[in-house]
Amino acid sequence: MTTVETAAESIGTTAAGGPLLEVRDLHVEFKTRDGVAKAVNGVNYSVSAGETLAVLGESGSGKSVTAQAIMGILDSPPGRVAQGEILFHGQNILALPExxxxxxxxxxxxxIFQDALSSLNPVLSVGFQLGEMFRAHQGLSKKDAKKKAIELMDRVRIPAAKERVGDYAHQFSGGMRQRIMIAMAIALEPDLIIADEPTTALDVTVQAQVMDLLAELQRESNMGLILITHDLGVVADVADKIAVMYAGRIVETAPVHEIYKRPAHPYTKGLLRSIPRLDQKGQELYAIKGLPPNLLAVPSGCAFNPRCEMAQDICRTDVPPLHTVTEADGGELPGRGSACHFWKETIHG
Amino acid sequence: MGRYVVRRLGQLVVVVLGATMILFACLFVLPGDPVGSIGGDKARDPAVVKELRAHYGLDDPLVVQYVHYVEKLGKGDLGEDYTQGRSVNEILQPKLVNTAKLAVTAIIFDVILGLSVGVLAAMRRYSVWDVSVTFLTTLAVGVPSIVIGMILQRFFVVELGWFPLISDGSFNSMVLPAVTLAIIDAALVAQIARSTMLEVLRADYVKTAVAKGLPRRTILTRHIMRNSVIPVITYLGISFGGLLGGALITETIFNWDGIGLALITAIQSQNNPIIVGVVTYSVAVFILLNLIVDLLYAALDPRIRLS
Known part of the structure; x- marks a missing residue:
């Protein structure tokens, strides 16, 4: 055994007390022809074992880039982690060699990626791709890996797993393909799963099935789960807490149910208002005005200020820190934070 | 699958018939008398000419000539040539072997040169190496084989004396024509390999492979190379079909005794049976190679269904 191997083994057994994953002041940049795009600007969040964190935000908010930085699969170059730490079981994995x-x-x-069809290799059978996990990490033979692949397909409830293990991605339905992606993710029983928009490409009925499966598997093995999504509806039933991202920053954090009742950031408020509701039939759907910011030229002050209905002068000059959100009488609201100068006005009216 | 192959072979028969028919008609309306080229420049006895014309059936209407030809073709017989009175099959056979030798050598150069250059360029994108590959391959694609052949001849034969000027069928004399044929093709192979590889490198499934924690080499060979190589194989198959059909210009420059040279000679002397024979063969080989490429394509990419 090399020292490298033992070091990797030791991760996962140390630091049982703290959170499973802790992202601290993470900055990620992309070098482009037109300048440096600051995709992530000081993100902090943590996930414990058995906990589900939903990261919410529109495209370009930095939610996927943060996830890729955690996984170590940023396209680099042009992307690079400019600053910050990612503690996994208490160890800063950014300091580890590749x-x-x-x-x-x-x-x-x-x-787990969004589009299972393009995320699976089209010319290799799904069984082979599942088996690769065991062959690469545990040195299993091709034959044993195939057996494991069938077990996994059974576990994510793909019918006739034994017959279908040699089939290719395009021969499965969208929901079944996403189950295969989930099977691949849980194959080696990891401590942390990051699901990047796992249900966006699926029909609504299938979405629920896939989410339920994911939640069930998570409960069974007490994994930490980061659920990246732009869909507030998906989050409600599964997540424990929510982090809302905008322009590479976290603008609001909250336990999941509170955020629906009482958002403490104008952006979250806008997101909630733009969910279509049956009792609003016939009315025009609300949309946050303006466009997501250009990451090459993020607005000064609060990045959301050009789109915000409450914006004052201070919003155009000072970047709001993540304020601790409390009740109007100062009573504690654990886990709540808002990066808005006017969070009191937002939550308490 | 079996039915697919049968249907494609049926198509082959139709295309070969069509090609010979067009060629027959063209040669028929061509000015000049093929018999005039038989037996040299001597003025000929009208009786002899008449007999020759009767022998080759040249006085029959076009349709009758064509039907006779197809009847023989069905038995694999390409007819009898005008100048020597020998069977076309017999004349072409050694030339086919020569052309095939050249084609195989050229395609081997192609694969080695084209693939390695293209893959390296893709992996070192925007490097000096990549930029010069793009520049040189574009240049090579644009230069006609006659220029490449003559430059090689000038340098390696006249200046350095490494290879013979007139080919004698030996391997040594095959190097330059094979390289000439390979250069343009390899440039195209390199370009295709580079662009498909760049595309595959960006593919989601490669990101998945990285996220799975697979070793770099496994990702490269199993997930990147295999997907990148499919379009290259398609191109190589078609290119090989073309090479087997004879390289007119290259064979002429290097005096390589293949069917390309045979075709040029036959056209100059209006030796129609040879012309029709070579073209019929080339068309058939080209279509057969295309069929093989299609089958290979389906074997490599499970998304392709043959029907």
């Missing part, structure tokens, strides 16, 4: 990061990927932390 060979050790690789051993964590798939093994201790796994990722």
């Amino acid at each position: 060979s050790e990061r690789r051993k964590l990927r798939g093994n201790k932390m796994a990722m």
Whole structure:
């Protein structure tokens, strides 16, 4: 055994007390022809074992880039982590050499992508791709890996797993394909799963099935789950807490049910108002005015200020820190935070 | 699958018939008398000419000539040539072997040169290497084989004396024509390999493979190369079909005794049976290679269904 191997092994057994994953002041930049795009600007969040964190935001908010930085699969170049720490079981994995990061990927932390069809290799059978996990990380033979693949397909309830293990991605339905992606993620029973919009490409009825499956598997093995989505509806039943991202920053954090009742940031408020509701039939759907910010030229002050109905002068000059949100009488609201100068006005009216 | 192959072979028969028919009609309306080229420049006895015309059936209407030809073709017989009175099959056979030798050598150069250059360029994108590959391959694609052949001849034969000027069928004399044929093709192969590889490198499933924690080499060979190579194989198959059909210009420059040279000679002397024979063969080989490429394509990419 090399020292590299033992170091990777030791991760996952140490620091049982603290959170499973802690992202601290993470900055990610992309070098482009027109300048440096600051995709993530100081993100902090944490996930404990058995906990589900939903990261919410529109495209370009930095939610996926943060996830890729955690996994160590940023396209680099042009992307790079400019600042910050990612503590996994208490150890800063950004300081690890690539060979050790690789051993964590798939093994201790796994990722589920949005589009299962393009995320599965079209010319390799799904059984082969599932089996690769065991062959790469546990050195299993091709034959044993195939057996494991069938077990996994059974576990995510793909009918006739034994007959279908040799089929290719395009021969499965969208929901079944996403189940295969989930099977791949849980293959080695990782401590952390990051699901990047896992149900966006699916029909609504299938969405619920896939989410239920994911939640069930998570409960069974007490994994930490980061659920990245732009769909507030998906989050409600599964997540424990929510982090809302805008322009590479977290603008609001809250336990999941509170955010629906009492958002403390104008952006979250706008998101909630733009969910279509049956009792509003015939009325025009609300949309937050303006466009998501250009990451090459993020507005000064609060990045949301050009689109915000409450914006004052201070919003155009000062970047709001993540304020601790409390009741109007000062009573505690654990886990709540809002990066808005006027969070009191927003939540308490 | 079996039915697919049968249907494609049926198509082959139709295309070969069509090609010979067009060629027959063209040669028929061509000015000049093919018999005039038989037996050299001597003025001929009208009786002899008449007999020759009768022998080759040249006085029959076009349709009758064509039907006779197809009847023989059905038995694999390409007819009898005008100048020597020998069977076309017999004349072409050694030339086919020569052309095939050249084609195989050229395609091997192609694969080695084209694939390695293209893959390296894709992996070192925007490097000096990549930029020069793009520049040189574009240049190579644009230069006609006659220029490449003559430059190679000038340098390696006249200046350095490494290879013989007139080919004698030996391997040594095959190098330059094979390289000439390979250069343009390899440039195209390199370009295709580079662009498909760049596309595959960006594919979601490669990101999945990285996220799975697979070793770099596994990702490269299993997930990237295999997907990148499919379009290259398609191109190589079609290119090989073309090469087997004879390289007119290259064979002429290097005096390589293949069917390309045979075709040029036959056209100059209006030796119609040879012309029709070579073209019929080339068309058939080209279509057969296309069929093989299609089958290979389906074997490599499970999304392709043959029907």
